[in-house]
Amino acid sequence: MIGVRHPSNKKNLFWALLTALAFIIFDQFTKRLAVVHVKPVRSLSIISINGREILNFTYLQNTGAAFSILQGKQLFLIVITGIFIALLLYLLIAGKIKSGFMIWATSLVIAGGAGNLIDRVFNGYVVDFIDLRIIKFAVFNVADICAVIGALMMLVSIMFENNGKNLVASEKTQFKANSFSDADSEFNPKSDR
Numbered sequence: 001m002i003g004v005r006h007p008s009n010k011k012n013l014f015w016a017l018l019t020a021l022a023f024i025i026f027d028q029f030t031k032r033l034a035v036v037h038v039k040p041v042r043s044l045s046i047i048s049i050n051g052r053e054i055l056n057f058t059y060l061q062n063t064g065a066a067f068s069i070l071q072g073k074q075l076f077l078i079v080i081t082g083i084f085i086a087l088l089l090y091l092l093i094a095g096k097i098k099s100g101f102m103i104w105a106t107s108l109v110i111a112g113g114a115g116n117l118i119d120r121v122f123n124g125y126v127v128d129f130i131d132l133r134i135i136k137f138a139v140f141n142v143a144d145i146c147a148v149i150g151a152l153m154m155l156v157s158i159m160f161e162n163n164g165k166n167l168v169a170s171e172k173t174q175f176k177a178n179s180f181s182d183a184d185s186e187f188n189p190k191s192d193r
Contacts, residue, residue, distance in 0.1 A: 009095070016092075020110050024143075027141060028118060034141075054133060061126075063125045063126075066144070077120055081120070109147055109151055112147025
């Protein structure tokens with residue numbers, strides 16, 4: 001079990017999954033726009049300051065995973081992504097994820113995975129088009145944004161909500177206790193070593 005049961009979890013789950021569906025639709029819509037409007041010209045400058053390109057829409061076909069790793073391993077990526085999405089959906093629907101924050105985080109990860117899975121199944125590649133040139137980052141898409149934000153939210157939830165918070169505190173307390181007992185034994189001539 002992850003997190004604490006909240007009375008509004010069914011409502012949270014409904015709205016989180018509906019939002020995930022909306023993000024999947026929005027992701028597919030933006031990718032379609034990229035195919036129609038960006039692909040023919042390869043790249044469009046969207047934001048530029050004093051001649052320096054900040055944000056471009058650059059059409060890319062990514063046959064790999066994030067940052068173009070696992071190039072050409074479409075079947076592997078399809079199977080792994082499908083299993084991962086199915087597992088996350090099961091955890092949500094079965095009520096195994098109790099925290100409202102974690103429900104939303106998981107839904108975003110599902111939206112990101114599903115958006116790119118649709119591309120892999122129907123195109124054999126993922127359409128990437130958001131090109132942040134100011135930081136020289138990999139070209140990405142809306143599904144990638146959902147997956148990253150969801151994963152970061154999961155990390156925050158694990159670190160700071162309920163059990164994660166207690167775990168971090170208990171590790172710190174344990175470290176301090178061990179440090180003091182070691183120091184005491186080192187400076188106490190009567191201590192048993």
